[in-house]
Amino acid sequence: SQQGEEDPQALSIQEGENATMNCSYKTSINNLQWYRQNSGRGLVHLILIRSNEREKHSGRLRVTLDTSKKSSSLLITASRAADTASYFCAADMKTSYDKVIFGPGTSLSVIP
Amino acid sequence: ETGVTQTPRHLVMGMTNKKSLKCEQHLGHNAMYWYKQSAKKPLELMFVYSLEERVENNSVPSRFSPECPNSSHLFLHLHTLQPEDSALYLCASSQDVSSYEQYFGPGTRLTVT
Numbered sequence: 001s002q003q004g005e006e007d008p009q010a011l012s013i014q015e016g017e018n019a020t021m022n023c024s025y026k027t028s029i030n031n032l033q034w035y036r037q038n039s040g041r042g043l044v045h046l047i048l049i050r051s052n053e054r055e056k057h058s059g060r061l062r063v064t065l066d067t068s069k070k071s072s073s074l075l076i077t078a079s080r081a082a083d084t085a086s087y088f089c090a091a092d093m094k095t096s097y098d099k100v101i102f103g104p105g106t107s108l109s110v111i112p
Numbered sequence: 113e114t115g116v117t118q119t120p121r122h123l124v125m126g127m128t129n130k131k132s133l134k135c136e137q138h139l140g141h142n143a144m145y146w147y148k149q150s151a152k153k154p155l156e157l158m159f160v161y162s163l164e165e166r167v168e169n170n171s172v173p174s175r176f177s178p179e180c181p182n183s184s185h186l187f188l189h190l191h192t193l194q195p196e197d198s199a200l201y202l203c204a205s206s207q208d209v210s211s212y213e214q215y216f217g218p219g220t221r222l223t224v225t
Contacts, residue, residue, distance in 0.1 A: 040219070042114065042204075043204075045213040100157075100214065104153070105154070
């Protein structure tokens with residue numbers, strides 16, 4: 001089963017609104033990362049939050065991490081049409097060797 | 113530009129063909145990865161190399177054969193593929209295998225006819 005699971009699978013909002021995406025994972029992690037992918041392109045790293053951090057900001061992005069609930073959220077504030085993309089969380093598992101598992105992604109559409 | 117390049121960007125091949133995908137990273141990273149991304153499926157990790165040594169192989173069929181001649185280059189050799197192997201193949205690199213963000217190439221869109 002996937003380590004990272006995003007929710008919702010798809011999200012459609014108006015430009016200017018905030019978008020929130022959630023991610024759940026199953027085992028202990030070293031960190032959790034969020035990536036963005038424009039259609040048919042490679043993934044771009046957005047933000048990394050370590051297991052001992054609770055919240056992190058980067059520009060219009062805000063990521064939270066709740067290790068007790070094994071969940072994370074990505075908030076994009078004041079969305080723009082250019083934010084339209086798929087967003088993936090990736091859980092860096094604590095195993096005998098470090099391994100990053102990607103979730104299935106949330107497809108975000110921002111309508112101008 | 114992420115510093116990771118992939119060629120070709122698009123590839124159409126028959127089931128009896130042999131082809132290779134190439135990935136090059138200009139970031140001085142020690143770890144490189146191959147992923148498969150199929151429509152409506154999560155990203156699947158195929159192979160991981162650390163300092164040119166394979167450290168992960170997720171039960172990938174033998175018709176996919178990776179090669180890492182040095183820490184900057186990664187190849188995926190393909191032979192006798194199936195139509196279900198059609199997908200976007202993504203290469204990525206990171207500073208090391210553990211706990212570092214990955215930098216992805218633009219991918220190779222592979223179609224097997």
